[in-house]
Amino acid sequence: MISPGNIIKQAVLVFSTFLALVPTLFMIMTALKSNEEYAIDKLGLPQAPVLDHFRDVLIDSPFIGWMTNSLILVLGAVILSAVISCIAAYAIASMEFRGRDWLLATSTALMAVPPVVMIVPLFVFYTQLGLISTYAGAIIIYAGLITPFSVYLLTTFFRTIPKELFEAARMDGANSLQILWTVVLPVSLPAFVTLIIVNSLYVWNDLLIAIIFLQDDAKRTLMAGISIFQGRYNNQVPLTMAGMVIASAPMFILYILFQKHFIRGLMSGAVK
Amino acid sequence: MVMKSALRLQPYFYVLPLIVLLAFVFGYPIVRIFEFSFKMVRGVDGPWIGLRNYELVLSQGLFWESVLHNLQLLLAIPAMIAISLLVSILLYERLPGWKLYRIIVFIPFILAVPIIAVVMKRMFQFSGPVNEVLRWFSLDFMALDWIGSSNVALWTVMILIIWRESALGIILFLARLMSLDESILEAAKLDGATWRQRVWHIIIPQMRGVIEFFAVVSVITMLAAVFAYIFIMGGGRGGPGTATMVIELYIFNALIRTSLPGIAAAASVMLFLVSVLLIFPLFSARRRARAEEVGTQQ
Numbered sequence: 168m169i170s171p172g173n174i175i176k177q178a179v180l181v182f183s184t185f186l187a188l189v190p191t192l193f194m195i196m197t198a199l200k201s202n203e204e205y206a207i208d209k210l211g212l213p214q215a216p217v218l219d220h221f222r223d224v225l226i227d228s229p230f231i232g233w234m235t236n237s238l239i240l241v242l243g244a245v246i247l248s249a250v251i252s253c254i255a256a257y258a259i260a261s262m263e264f265r266g267r268d269w270l271l272a273t274s275t276a277l278m279a280v281p282p283v284v285m286i287v288p289l290f291v292f293y294t295q296l297g298l299i300s301t302y303a304g305a306i307i308i309y310a311g312l313i314t315p316f317s318v319y320l321l322t323t324f325f326r327t328i329p330k331e332l333f334e335a336a337r338m339d340g341a342n343s344l345q346i347l348w349t350v351v352l353p354v355s356l357p358a359f360v361t362l363i364i365v366n367s368l369y370v371w372n373d374l375l376i377a378i379i380f381l382q383d384d385a386k387r388t389l390m391a392g393i394s395i396f397q398g399r400y401n402n403q404v405p406l407t408m409a410g411m412v413i414a415s416a417p418m419f420i421l422y423i424l425f426q427k428h429f430i431r432g433l434m435s436g437a438v439k
Numbered sequence: 440m441v442m443k444s445a446l447r448l449q450p451y452f453y454v455l456p457l458i459v460l461l462a463f464v465f466g467y468p469i470v471r472i473f474e475f476s477f478k479m480v481r482g483v484d485g486p487w488i489g490l491r492n493y494e495l496v497l498s499q500g501l502f503w504e505s506v507l508h509n510l511q512l513l514l515a516i517p518a519m520i521a522i523s524l525l526v527s528i529l530l531y532e533r534l535p536g537w538k539l540y541r542i543i544v545f546i547p548f549i550l551a552v553p554i555i556a557v558v559m560k561r562m563f564q565f566s567g568p569v570n571e572v573l574r575w576f577s578l579d580f581m582a583l584d585w586i587g588s589s590n591v592a593l594w595t596v597m598i599l600i601i602w603r604e605s606a607l608g609i610i611l612f613l614a615r616l617m618s619l620d621e622s623i624l625e626a627a628k629l630d631g632a633t634w635r636q637r638v639w640h641i642i643i644p645q646m647r648g649v650i651e652f653f654a655v656v657s658v659i660t661m662l663a664a665v666f667a668y669i670f671i672m673g674g675g676r677g678g679p680g681t682a683t684m685v686i687e688l689y690i691f692n693a694l695i696r697t698s699l700p701g702i703a704a705a706a707s708v709m710l711f712l713v714s715v716l717l718i719f720p721l722f723s724a725r726r727r728a729r730a731e732e733v734g735t736q737q
Contacts, residue, residue: 172634176529180536183526184543187606190558191546193568197561209568251456258453270454277465279718281663283687284711285464287694287703288471295483311464318457343449372551374667375687379695390553394671397557404561415554422549426542433545434614437607 191415198409205405220409230413233392236381239302240388241370244309245363248317251310252362256321257347261333271322277315285312286379293380300383308376313366320436324358325351357435364432371418389414469711475704485701492705502706504681505689508593512661512685515597515604516654522601523608523653524646528638530609531616541613548606556671559599560586586672589682596665596672596683604660608653615649616642618732648727655721662717663687663710686710 197205199216208214224230258264259271289308290299298304328351336346377388387395393414400407422429476492479485496502526544530537547555563569563585570582585595619642627637643650666687669677677684686706693703 173534176532177534177536179525180529180534180540183522183529184540186602187544187547190555190562190602191550193562194558209571251460255454255457258450262450262453264447264450267450270458274457274461276718276722277461279659279721280465280469280714281659281687281710283663283666283690284472284707284714285468287475287690287700287707288468289464290694291471291475291480291483291700292467307460308464311460314457314460314464368549372553372667374553374670375691378670379691390551390667393553393557394675397560397671398674404564407557407561411554411557415550418549418551422546429549430541430545433548433610434617437611437614 194408194411194415197405198412200405202403202405220406221413223406224410224413228392228396228410230389230392230410232385233387233389234414234417236302236386237371237389240305240309241367243302243306244313244370245366247306247310248314248366249359249362252314252317252321253352254347256318256325257343257351259318259322260325260328261346261351262343271318274315274318278319282312282375286375290379300381300386302386305376305380305386308380309370309373312376313369316436317362317366320362321355321358324355328354357431360428361432361436364429365436368418472704472707472711475701476708478701480700480704488701492701496702496705496709501681501684502686502689505677505684505686508683508685509662509665511593512597512600512665513658515601515661516657518601519605519608519657520650520654522605523612524643524650526605527609527612527616528642530613531619544609545606547603548610550603552603552667553671555603556599556668559595559602560672563595587679589679592673592679592682596668599672600661600665600668604657607656611649611653612646615646615728615732619645645731648724648729648731651724652721652728655717655724659714659717659721662713666691 196211196213197209198220199213199218200208201215201217201219204214259267285308293299293304296304332350332354333346336350341349372390373388374390374394377391378394381387381391393410396410397407400410477487477489479488479491530541530544561567565584565587569585573579573582583591585591623641624637627641632640663686665685669683669685669688673679673683673688677688690703690706690710693699693706
């Protein structure tokens with residue numbers, strides 16, 4: 168089975184995989200090097216690994232606080248959007264009403280509108296209301312930005328559920344909320360996994376909304392924190408890399424632990 | 440009677456929260472950018488000034504430079520498509536180890552853009568590891584000042600964008616490949632079709648829809664969703680000088696740094712109109728991508 172063609176293919180794959188991994192490897196190896204060692208050797212494995220940079224980063228910069236803020240936003244926005252989208256998608260997929268197709272088309276079209284278009288009026292309005300640097304204010308914006316995708320995904324999924332299931336439940340005298348809860352939700356777990364993964368990645372990784380709407384030090388997200396952190400330690404590469412290892416750790420660990428769900432979720436959520 | 444009208448209204452109660460949320464986060468801002476763009480906004484409002492904001496924006500060299508940079512980033516798309524196609528088709532062959540390769544090539548998409556931009560910026564420093572490797576291979580002429588030279592900086596950002604956005608392409612293409620009808624491929628193999636023939640004549644033609652979809656999504660990304668890359672790589676200012684300035688940063692600066700919401704709104708309106716134009720190709724590409732998939736599953 169080992170043909171020359173397969174060897175070339177393997178080589179191409181190994182090379183691409185290596186390229187995909189290089190920044191992560193560089194980040195981890197450099198974080199373990201002392202400043203002196205990095206000055207002489209930028210490529211090799213750390214000869215005398217040190218953990219000092221990690222300690223310095225954690226003492227010096229509020230990474231844990233930033234992560235907590237990001238987590239609050241992810242939970243708030245993802246849950247809010249999931250609830251609102253779930254109820255709406257259920258109505259769109261299973262009920263007849265005027266304006267239904269128009270609503271779905273409009274909501275779906277909003278996926279193509281870049282977030283930067285919305286920031287000017289929202290910023291002015293939030294300044295007026297005193298909503299800048301509040302969790303609630305940012306959560307509403309994030310929830311709004313991810314909702315068109317959620318509605319599209321859930322509607323598409325709900326429409327694949329056999330009509331007979333609805334009919335049977337209705338015969339048993341269930342009202343529509345009961346049907347949603349007892350019939351639709353139990354079979355929709357895969358769609359919700361996709362929804363949670365794609366949306367959490369979006370909110371956790373966002374920088375634009377975070378630096379505009381959460382300017383207060385105490386409310387700063389991880390990504391906004393990083394952009395300040397890296398500017399402050401511009402010349403201390405190993406220290407900066409230690410910060411990046413800490414910052415990427417949560418998503419990385421989740422990805423490795425739940426790789427099956429992530430891969431399936433990303434692949435089915437990709438054609439949004 | 441009451442029961443009946445309550446039932447008729449029921450769907451509207453279900454979609455009401457959705458309408459309120461979308462109206463607030465999308466509807467309200469889209470209406471107001473148009474209004475603001477014709478006003479001299481100081482603080483929260485200001486007098487109507489006709490087209491002055493547009494005249495100002497359009498006469499500014501910096502705005503056009505930003506537009507040009509966004510357009511230059513479009514050059515990354517063919518590279519992204521080629522890389523994604525190659526890697527996803529090879530993964531689809533299920534060679535030994537393909538599951539591990541798949542986990543790793545998805546990583547760029549898991550890592551946040553700001554994190555990866557910080558790492559890449561250090562790697563591409565003049566005294567950084569990239570140049571060290573190039574010198575090691577005696578390619579000294581290629582050891583450029585990747586971050587600090589205004590002729591090169593935007594190309595360096597582009598390398599980062601290609602590196603990360605290709606992961607999305609691989610995810611999309613692989614999802615499509617997994618739903619291909621394998622019997623045709625098997626038949627072609629039995630007929631003695633070579634690997635290249637199978638890829639060119641059987642696999643790629645069936646992926647047209649998803650390739651188009653990825654291309655359109657990427658156009659939107661390059662024109663209006665590269666803020667995080669630029670903000671970190673360009674030191675928050677689109678630097679060196681204005682070498683990596685893009686429209687998003689132009690809007691950000693006008694709104695936050697110079698407090699001119701009217702100017703920011705005029706630029707936002709133009710960006711919005713471009714995104715509206717892109718909605719139609721996006722919709723038709725998505726429809727084709729989905730039709731492709733359904734077509735092969737039957």
